[in-house]
Amino acid sequence: xxxxxxxxxxxxxxKILNDHQLVRSHPYRNxxxxxxxxxxxxxxxxxxxxxxxxxxxxxxxxxxxxxxxxGEARKNSFSKTELNVYLKDKLGNDLGKRSNVxxxxxxxxxxxxxxxxxNLLRKNAKKAxxxxxxxxxxxxxxxxxxxxxxxYCDNCTTAFNIHN
Amino acid sequence: MSRFSRGYISTHDxxxxxxxxxxxxxIGSCGGKLPPxxxxxxxxxxxxxxVDALPETYNTEINGxxxxxxxxxxxxxxxxxxxxxxxxxxxxxxxxxxFYRDLIRHNEEDESYSxxxxxxxxxxxxxxxxxxxxxxxxxxxxxxSQDKYLFNSDIxxxxxxxxxxxxxxxxxxQ
Numbered sequence: 001x002x003x004x005x006x007x008x009x010x011x012x013x014x015k016i017l018n019d020h021q022l023v024r025s026h027p028y029r030n031x032x033x034x035x036x037x038x039x040x041x042x043x044x045x046x047x048x049x050x051x052x053x054x055x056x057x058x059x060x061x062x063x064x065x066x067x068x069x070x071g072e073a074r075k076n077s078f079s080k081t082e083l084n085v086y087l088k089d090k091l092g093n094d095l096g097k098r099s100n101v102x103x104x105x106x107x108x109x110x111x112x113x114x115x116x117x118x119n120l121l122r123k124n125a126k127k128a129x130x131x132x133x134x135x136x137x138x139x140x141x142x143x144x145x146x147x148x149x150x151x152y153c154d155n156c157t158t159a160f161n162i163h164n
Numbered sequence: 165m166s167r168f169s170r171g172y173i174s175t176h177d178x179x180x181x182x183x184x185x186x187x188x189x190x191i192g193s194c195g196g197k198l199p200p201x202x203x204x205x206x207x208x209x210x211x212x213x214x215v216d217a218l219p220e221t222y223n224t225e226i227n228g229x230x231x232x233x234x235x236x237x238x239x240x241x242x243x244x245x246x247x248x249x250x251x252x253x254x255x256x257x258x259x260x261x262x263f264y265r266d267l268i269r270h271n272e273e274d275e276s277y278s279x280x281x282x283x284x285x286x287x288x289x290x291x292x293x294x295x296x297x298x299x300x301x302x303x304x305x306x307x308x309s310q311d312k313y314l315f316n317s318d319i320x321x322x323x324x325x326x327x328x329x330x331x332x333x334x335x336x337x338q
Contacts, residue, residue: 010242050179050209050212051176051177051178051179052176052177053175053176053177054174054175054176054177054194054195055175055195070175070176070195071172071175071176072169072171072172072175073171096171105273106174107171107174110171110174110175143177143194143267144177145177145192145194145251146243146248146251146264146267147242147243147247147248148234148235148238148243148248148267149238149239149242150238150267
């Protein structure tokens, strides 16, 4: 499983890098107004595609894999899997706020691990329960731009069954 | 005019620009804090696009020793010094000293940056090329010559690029 996850996260990171490259080289990128014509598949006029997400990670369980990147937690997405409830139970606060975990300043739900786990649970049509979360295995986390690996933060090691 | 939210800034790797000791500087935030002038989304996008569109006019160098230490610290075999350096040579070739958030001691509170790549000397270009380059440079120069982008610091010696590791840019910009 871990080899598969490493391959998945590598592919995911490359896809993000390629997508961003497309936007950066897009002929309409400097247009003040979006053109009426819809962008081709794989191209986007969203200027926020300029910035790489800081971190990417992949995870898997039950033969399915999913990837995610760091970003602001969206309650309507997390509530479909009840991951927001699970994280509040484990970390003691709502999405987007600081957790009770000592020494970890990252807001709850913004980590790549949270997004990847949420994507996986949605893919498997499962809810975030202790049993389902404990089954999830994670790849190493990587900085998107450079590909350098980094340690999981204290929120993630507390919420998920992972350790550095 | 929309501004980046705190959540967006902490979860994205944002390219922003300024001038320190009269040298053009690029900074990759890697989730680090942004100064107020870099939080205005539309203004920053325009600068990013304009800088990215500049031609590669400079030869470049990278801080290989720093990158080597970083990769050893992270025990990472997928990235090489060259592939890491190439990302930042992109900005250096356009005339910018390219800093990146310190990944060696990375945590959410650490706001130190290290110089990864810098321009050395101009490539030999034809007169026509130089005229085109000047035209492309004009909007970048106009924007980055505003007071809000200009900083001076005694602790930063741009003539000694290898010394520019673990710099607290937030202190310089206060």
